[in-house]
Amino acid sequence: SFLTWSSPSKLKSDTKQFDPFQEWTDGYVRYIYSEDKNAQRHLSGWAMRNTNNHNCQILKKSCLGVVVCSRGCTLPDGSRLQLRPAICDKARQKQQKKLCPSCNASLELLPCRGHSGYPVTNFWRVDGKAIFFQAKGVHDHPRPESKSETEARRSSVKRRVSSPPFTPKRRLIETQVDNIKTTPAVYRISFIEPNFPQHYPAFQSPEPYYNPHNAVGEAQPTMQKPANPRIYMGRPGYEFQGYLTSPTYPMTSDLCDPRSIMPNSDVSWSLCRVPPVLGSSSSSTPLSAPLTSTCSSFDPQSKSPAGWKELLKSSAPYGDNHHYYSTEYPCRYPGNAPSSPAALQTIITTTTKLPSYQSCPKPSAGLQSYQPCAPPKLPGLPSCSSLLDDPSSSYSTEVKVTEESGRSHQVSVISA
């Protein structure tokens, strides 16, 4: 159904109607970007790898998770190592053979299982000047360092290694220390908030230099005041009906008209994979709330989302090696969720092979009112101030995405 999202040309003729690029999307959200370089490059703070969906119209990517120290050691600054998994399979294998720069323990790749037990997936579709983005799943692991940070670190390390004067021994040590020092705060887990560093920018990026990188995220909408985040925070299985039942032309029509979708966006949080304890609470709020209000509710400031995140945070301590796999971490265990993984599966299908995504029928409906479901309020949840607390919200709104300039791709959007 992601496919159906289109006709930005008409609906969003006004550039201002597009969403600001979101580097750290999380949850079931949708955005429509303009000609943003980052969007054109299908950039994401998360380490996303291309996955073949046999649909040239839609570019699909799945999350690789995060690489952490198998011992979960604490870095000198109190944070934890959170490396960005190499996208290239081969490079990733090499990466995993390396040792923790801090304690020399082996590194461990925490796979992402935020989408019904499968990695969170991102879908991209290009339609004219509009770039449609859709994410499915809630990352159940800490944020890795951003791409820009990784690149910065690499170049810096390279610089030092290649730089001359040091005895072999000394250089080795230096390099290691350097790694730590240069480790973007971002990919370190806060000592204080080991669980989800990403929610605590302040901790993540003690060093000003890195802050810019972390600035962009969903949590930031608050600060950025994005026009209106197309977040349809649904949980798995709560995709809009419209998305689910895609018409003949998945990419184009059903989602074309947001309005048409909204009515069906009767997503219920009951489907959310919320810990049993909290799960019940979600059932009460349908996502069908008015688009406007609903959407806004998703704002970082909104309490609902926060509550959800808070939940995750509290339930997923990142202390020992396999904490993420513990039952404490609902996200990783579909089993904990009320519904089965299958039930939670998203409906967006991108596997349909299409001749050329350019040829895909374009959506005709307007997107103006397009509003993904709003996150329902989580009645049972304690106050959800997480968003407010979310460090990300404190990040500078400035998106530091300038480094990427990319080539534009044509992505067909995702259909849910």
Next chain:
DNA sequence: CCATGCGGGCCCA
């Protein structure tokens, strides 16, 4: 080196 895309192909439900 490695990030990215693409697309063939396999497996499974």
Next chain:
DNA sequence: TGGGCCCGCATGG
């Protein structure tokens, strides 16, 4: 079929 995923190939920084 759809979804997930592995693999090789190609391109580009």
